[in-house]
Amino acid sequence: MSLIGKHILSSDLFDRDQLEELFELADVLAPVARGRQVTRVLEGAVMASLFFEASTRTRLSCETAFLRLGGGVTSSTGAEIMSISKGESLADTSRVVTGYCDLVVMRHPEVSAVHEFAAATNIPVVNCGNGAGEHPTQALLDMFTLHREFARIGLPMDGRRIALVGDLRHGRTVHSLIKLLSRYEGLTIVCVAPDSLGMPVELMELAENRGHRVEQSDQPRTGLKGADVIYTTRLQTERFADKPVPYSDDFRIDKALFSEVGGPDTVIMHPLPRDGRPGSNDLATDLNGDPRLAVFRQTDAGIPMRMALFASVLGVADAVADSLRPATWYRPEYTGPEDAPFYKNAR
Known part of the structure; x- marks a missing residue:
């Protein structure tokens, strides 16, 4: 079309x-x-x-x-x-x-x-x-980034393990992204979020109906292990009608956590802005300079x-x-x- x-x-x-x-x-x-x-x-x-x-x-x-x-x-x-x-x-x-x-x-x-x-x-x-x-144009540039990242390391997009982590309930970027990911084949999509901030059920069902494995976890240390891509989002506080549900410290994606769960070619992505304030438990700046951090390759894309x-x-x-x-x-x-x-x- x-x-x-x-x-x-x-x-x-x-x-x-x-x-x-x-x-x-x-x-x-x-x-x-x-x-x-x-x-x-x-x-x-x-x-x-x-x-x-x-x-x-x-x-x-x-x-x-x-x-x-x-x-x-x-x-x-x-x-x-x-x-x-x-x-x-x-x-x-x-x-x-x-x-x-x-x-x-x-x-x-x-x-x-x-x-x-x-x-x-x-x-x-x-x-x-x-x-x-x-946010379809963000999802397009995210997919373009993934296309380049996997081509660079010689892996196909099909069959990869993709972890989506953070506020998946309110994060419009991941809503659009999971739809585009589901156009590929044989993915494992791991939705890592607190119970109250999980991915909408209809989006997980869409991915499953297109032949993908969808897993859920509220524990980043287990949910992120073995991921080819870790795509993290901030807490969308502007979308809360009432008091926000805080993240635990486990949802802070920093050098210490990444050393446990990341592999040599694991790609870290974030749609930005990331919340750098104390207690935000977002993507930490101590990963700046790590070649696996693709957030600025995303923005350039x-x-x-x-x-x-x-x-x-x-x-x-x-x-x-x-x-x-x-x-x-x-x-x-x-x-x-x-x-x-x-x-x-x-x-």
Whole structure:
């Protein structure tokens, strides 16, 4: 199925063939994302960036991706500065914005809002986070990261053991990710969370119905052992209607725990932001510099992956390869002193 003109509201939209086509295009666009090549395939196109909820990586990554493709961006952030604060409906806002741009990326704290917005417009709408629902573009870049990580160490994606750990009830990134993981074959997906923060049952059943083994554990020291990938998330305190259920110290993914459960090629991922405050029990900073920590390879993957998605949705994917030309400005060889040696060399 072609993605041209489609709303990207859920990871349900993608099958394995589409994922791999997007990965191939993202690989072609990686030099553009890094500022080493230039393309203008979306010259004249305009993207509206509507973020009713706070965002750093997703908003900047989406806007940068569209700009790198040669398009323009108009943006509005924070519900308090939009006309919705004056009582305007989402449908009215959607109909107005349709006349201003060619594609909308949107984040909203309510699960149904992006669907309501998309129903009122005839231009593509890309869901960049709808409450505790989904985050399909994050899942795409996570899968692109996994595609690269396993290719680097010479392992297939099929048959791997993937541990999802943290607030799996409210974490929209893992909701979208488990749907994409289930498009592969023979996985063991281990959901590691306190009982009250477990993965929604319907998502575990979806993975099981597609032939995967799904395990549950509330003990990270046992649930994470033998994992090829540890994907951890922070406590989504903004999603709690009442007092949050705290993590125990066992849910702190740090050097001490990883030395017990990790293998030489175990990949550690996190959608960020990670909560670095005392007592947060999130992904610890003492793993910075460990080459198995892929969180910044994830963030770097966001721009080429979103470029590939936007080019596909707006129907210019086939024009990308012939449009590339060298950039003329200075770019460093790598981004930071703690990047893994193999990653520095790849850049």
